[in-house]
Amino acid sequence: MKLKPLADRVIIKMVEAEETTKSGIILTGAAKEKPEVAEVIEVGPGGMVDGKEVKMVVKKGQKVITSKYAGTEVKVDGEEYTIVRQSDILAVVE
Template structure:
């Protein structure tokens, strides 16, 4: 099953949280920090209220997004987040 975003929305696949720190300490489930990094897996058409919005993101881009933005969706045992392009704060180069 696939998700096709509408308008100026994008679908991101969350990146897994690190299981150990840089110094080698293994983190339990509760101690893991939820990452705000993700990969773009789908991009909307860019049409909002009959006007075209330039979509600056492409499938495959690695991005950073606002912490509380979007809607989390679990589909086929994978977690995705659907959010507006404006909630993406940067692309990782």
């Protein structure tokens, strides 16, 4: 199954959190923070949203930082994705 986002929606996949700290301490599952960096999987076409023209500025393959609890989580073919509005993306990681 393939997901195709509509309007100003973006499908992202969270990048796994680090399992060790910089000093080499291994983190347990409970100690890991929810990842905020994600990879863009698909981008919607943009267009008119709530009466305003929306131009999509993120591109497939970019790494982005999103709001911590933004979006809707979905599971497709065993993979977990999050669907967010472009406005929920805070920055592009270069």
